[in-house]
Amino acid sequence: MRSYLKLELLRSMRSPANLILLTGFPLALYLLSTKVLQPKGLTFDFEASHMVSMATYGAMGGALFIGGAIALERTNGWLRQLAVTPLPAHGYLTAKLVSGAVGVLPSIVVVLIAGATLGGVRLPAATWPALAVLIWVGVIPFAMLGIAFGYSMRGQSASLAMMGVYFLLSVLGGLWLPVELMPSGMRTLAEYSPAFQAGSLGWRALAGQWPTGTSLLVLAGWTLLFAALAAWRYRRAL
Numbered sequence: 001m002r003s004y005l006k007l008e009l010l011r012s013m014r015s016p017a018n019l020i021l022l023t024g025f026p027l028a029l030y031l032l033s034t035k036v037l038q039p040k041g042l043t044f045d046f047e048a049s050h051m052v053s054m055a056t057y058g059a060m061g062g063a064l065f066i067g068g069a070i071a072l073e074r075t076n077g078w079l080r081q082l083a084v085t086p087l088p089a090h091g092y093l094t095a096k097l098v099s100g101a102v103g104v105l106p107s108i109v110v111v112l113i114a115g116a117t118l119g120g121v122r123l124p125a126a127t128w129p130a131l132a133v134l135i136w137v138g139v140i141p142f143a144m145l146g147i148a149f150g151y152s153m154r155g156q157s158a159s160l161a162m163m164g165v166y167f168l169l170s171v172l173g174g175l176w177l178p179v180e181l182m183p184s185g186m187r188t189l190a191e192y193s194p195a196f197q198a199g200s201l202g203w204r205a206l207a208g209q210w211p212t213g214t215s216l217l218v219l220a221g222w223t224l225l226f227a228a229l230a231a232w233r234y235r236r237a238l
Helices: 002-014 016-037 046-064 066-075 078-083 091-103 105-117 127-138 140-150 156-172 184-190 194-206 213-237
Strands: none
Touching (some): 002 091, 016 046, 016 105, 046 105, 046 127, 046 140, 066 091, 066 140, 066 156, 091 105, 091 140, 105 127, 127 194, 140 194, 140 213, 156 184
């Protein structure tokens, strides 16, 4: 189990997708939005808020795309090969979750560093590690959703489906466009989306505030729903 976990961690950290799509792209979006586009008329610190949004966006993708790896490995027969090894039945999924949890950290750290060094974001020293932890915790539901996709589809179809869901949830959750700029009806829907609730953990921390009880309950509800879906698809695939 330990050797396979080490293998998964190395694969996760060396993956070009993690370096380009899940780290480089959120960083580029952050710099583009804050240094070039610079929205006007907002009543909050856009630099800091968008830093949290893009860190959440990158981490969310890293968690969600655990499912893409599972779908591809189911297609190419890797799971059948693992079945004849001493690796326990749950070992594969455990290794994927752990490597996915570690794999989202670079996207969080890189964007936060960019905010501090290039974006001019100034926060109390204790807020920076708190932001990293809160963003990391907030994307847990998307790891569950990724597993559900991975055991529901095979090959590239899972990755394509997740790309669509990733984009939709990111936009709806206010990670690309602040919810304050959305129409009122869409804003209400957005505030109950899992991406918004994940982002809200960091947004409130910027103001030195704890997450609200409602936010935690909604995020826990999405986590339980996606976990139940993942467990159902996992059992069906065995």
